[in-house]
Amino acid sequence: MPRVTYDTNVFIDYQPTYFPTGFSMSAVVIQELAAGARDNTRLKELDAARRSYEKDGRLLVPTGEDWWLAGKVLNSLYRIVRRQADAEPTKEQMRIVRDVLIARTAKRSNATVITKNISDFERIERFCAVKIRHPDDFFIS
Secondary structure: OOEEEEOHHHHHHHOOOOOOOOEOEEHHHHHHHHHOOOOHHHHHHHHHHHHHHHHOOOEEOOOHHHHHHHHHHHHHHHHHHHHOOOOOOHHHHHHHHHHHHHHHHHHHOOEEEEOOOHHHHHHHHOOOOOEEEOHHHHHHO
């Protein structure tokens, strides 16, 4: 089965219990989930998951090259925005940084990103040929 990884919004909105063969966890998603954890119990669960995926070689961690290529993608995206009337707000820029890192690590490992955030990933896809699918299409098929 092809490799897949879930974006943070899949964990929040779908609370998946299905992790197909070939599933890889994004270190960026673990970071986002940890930042929003409701308590220390949840942080411990996330840390255990991170360690398990890392041990199994299924943790997608951005490399130095991923950070560099993410910077190039962001540069291209920001140039487009600067040509438009309104600049992207800072919150949007921070979110898109994380999405680009998710996309870049998924592309490097040939994984499809399952995300509700199709529009942002389609923008990223122009500069980083990552495969994306909406969770409604993924979990139903």
